[in-house]
Structures are given as structure tokens and as C-alpha cells.
Amino acid sequence: MRVAIIGVGRIGGLHVGNLRAAGHRTVTVDRRSEADFRDVREVPDTLVAQIDAWVVSTPTRLHLHTLRQILTRASAARVLLEKPAVIPSELAALARTLAEYPDARVVVNNVYANSSAVHRLAGAVRRLSATDPIRRITIEFTKNRLSDVAAGRFVDTDYGEVGYEWFHMLAILQKLLDPEDYSAYLATPRPGITSVYVSYW
Ligand SMILES: NC(=O)c1ccc[n+]([C@@H]2O[C@H](COP(=O)([O-])OP(=O)(O)OC[C@H]3O[C@@H](n4cnc5c(N)ncnc54)[C@H](O)[C@@H]3O)[C@@H](O)[C@H]2O)c1
Known part of the structure; x- marks a missing residue:
């Protein structure tokens, strides 16, 4: 599989390491310079089309923003969303977003x-x-x-x-x-x- 990890800090770094160790290819997005891209909007369409799954591991207050960025690019994306899913005041907006993209599948990580x-x-x-x-x-x-x-x-x-x-x-x-x-x-x-x-x- 080819998996995009958005937010390559402590947890995103673990996802990258584990996925690579399991033989998967990764695409990394982080505002830090060592990532493949600095923003989801920078990932070329041709590459987006080849991404099988996405991981959202940005800080919690950015989860909804990151998820929406992904779904704007790939409306049927398979997404592993780090927990907590969103901040409490954004729970209703998360539900609206999921309703807006019925073909997407979003799972909250629950280790x-x-x-x-x-x-x-x-x-x-x-x-x-x-x-x-x-x-x-x-x-x-x-x-x-x-x-x-x-x-x-x-x-x-x-x-x-x-x-x-x-x-x-x-x-x-x-x-x-x-x-x-x-x-x-x-x-x-x-x-x-x-x-x-x-x-x-
Ligand atoms: N599943 C678990 O048990 C578990 C454990 C710890 C943390 N988490 C969750 O993982 C998420 C990340 O936590 P962390 O401890 O790895 O944080 P972290 O601060 O180590 O990493 C966050 C990364 O996101 C990057 N980032 C910030 N804004 C960005 C943006 N706009 N676009 C792209 N990248 C951006 C930062 O540069 C940083 O590298 C949090 O939601 C946290 O709750 C889950």
C-alpha cells in the first residue's frame, strides 16, 4: 500500500516507521522541511490518486482541518484519524464533514x-x-x-x-x-x- 502520513511528529513518525517496516510505501506531509511535502495541497494529483490510505497525526486542534484537506483531494479516502478525533467544539462539524463525504471511511485510532x-x-x-x-x-x-x-x-x-x-x-x-x-x-x-x-x- 501507499500511505500518506500528515503530521510526522512523535506519533506520525511511529506510523511512518511501522508502515515502512511492514513493507508499505509512505508519503509524508509536515510543515517541517524533511517531509516530502509541507502541505496536503502540495501533493500532486497523480500521487493523490495512488494513495491507498491516509493517517492524520497533526496536533488535535488541526485534525478537522487536515481531514477536510484530505477529503477535498480524495473524497473516498480511507483515513486513520489519531485520537482525540477533534476538539469538543468541533464534534458537530466532524459529523457534518463525514456526512458530506459518504464514500470516505474514517477510523479513529484506538490502540x-x-x-x-x-x-x-x-x-x-x-x-x-x-x-x-x-x-x-x-x-x-x-x-x-x-x-x-x-x-x-x-x-x-x-x-x-x-x-x-x-x-x-x-x-x-x-x-x-x-x-x-x-x-x-x-x-x-x-x-x-x-x-x-x-x-x-
Ligand atoms: N494513538 C495514541 O495513543 C496517541 C498517542 C499520542 C498522541 N496521539 C495523537 O497524535 C496526534 C499528534 O500527536 P504527537 O504527539 O505526535 O504531536 P507532535 O507535536 O509530536 O507532532 C505533530 C506534528 O504535526 C506537524 N504539523 C503541525 N501543523 C501541521 C500542518 N498544518 N500540516 C502538516 N503537519 C503539521 C508538526 O510539525 C509535528 O511534526 C495528536 O492528536 C495526539 O493526540 C495519539
Whole structure:
């Protein structure tokens, strides 16, 4: 496949490395000079026609803008959108954009939902809970983000730091619980199951 990665920072760089290691060709777009192109608008039509999939890994506040740039060039694009999909105030605009391009397919990246480690943990929890029912679940994420924040990563005044980890914690919870229990949890006005600990050392 030929995959275009828009935003080749920490995560976009991982996508580029993983895709190349898996034998795929990449087209990189970043305002930094080492990328193939500095803007989606610069990618020639002939190359756009050869791109099988796109990855949006620009900063979150640019996701909708980047996605729209892609769909303007390729209305049936296959897009992996990094999470969080968009900032909260743009959720309605994202829905409108998706309705505007019905042939496009956009998937939000959800690494923990596809993690083999989480899958095995969930299997063990389910097995053990057959004889020892779940009474409480606590999910803790502890990460040192000092250097990230100093470099401008995860500085998000819309979601804040917790917004980034909460998505992953919910993905894990969804794997651990039965679908009915997970839906009930989401519908609970005062969630009582999950804790968020994001540490700054
Ligand atoms: N899936 C995950 O677990 C996971 C983990 C961390 C981050 N993310 C998400 O990935 C996204 C990127 O995060 P990051 O940590 O890699 O950020 P980063 O700051 O390291 O990289 C962003 C890149 O986008 C480039 N960029 C900025 N504006 C651009 C534009 N207009 N056009 C093209 N490129 C542009 C920057 O030059 C930079 O290289 C964020 O949405 C973040 O939430 C996902």
C-alpha cells in the first residue's frame, strides 16, 4: 500500500516507521522541511490518486482541518484519524464533514482496544470473575509528561491532559466489562468505577 502520513511528529513518525517496516510505501506531509511535502495541497494529483490510505497525526486542534484537506483531494479516502478525533467544539462539524463525504471511511485510532496485552488481561479477568465476581475496577495511568509538555506536546486547553488518557482508560474498561455493564457505566452521571491518575514527577 501507499500511505500518506500528515503530521510526522512523535506519533506520525511511529506510523511512518511501522508502515515502512511492514513493507508499505509512505508519503509524508509536515510543515517541517524533511517531509516530502509541507502541505496536503502540495501533493500532486497523480500521487493523490495512488494513495491507498491516509493517517492524520497533526496536533488535535488541526485534525478537522487536515481531514477536510484530505477529503477535498480524495473524497473516498480511507483515513486513520489519531485520537482525540477533534476538539469538543468541533464534534458537530466532524459529523457534518463525514456526512458530506459518504464514500470516505474514517477510523479513529484506538490502540488499547487492539492491544494483545489488554486482550489477554480482559480474558484473564473474565475467566477469574466467573468464580470471583468483579466488585470494583480501578484503572491508573502514570506517565511522566514533563519533557513532553516542555516540547509542546499534550498542551491542550480543550481536553487537558486527562482527555488524552481517559480515551485509553475507557478502551480498557470496555474490554474488561460486558457490553451491558459498559453501557450502564457510560450512562452513569457520577462514574464510580474508573480513577484517573496522571502524574507529573
Ligand atoms: N494513538 C495514541 O495513543 C496517541 C498517542 C499520542 C498522541 N496521539 C495523537 O497524535 C496526534 C499528534 O500527536 P504527537 O504527539 O505526535 O504531536 P507532535 O507535536 O509530536 O507532532 C505533530 C506534528 O504535526 C506537524 N504539523 C503541525 N501543523 C501541521 C500542518 N498544518 N500540516 C502538516 N503537519 C503539521 C508538526 O510539525 C509535528 O511534526 C495528536 O492528536 C495526539 O493526540 C495519539
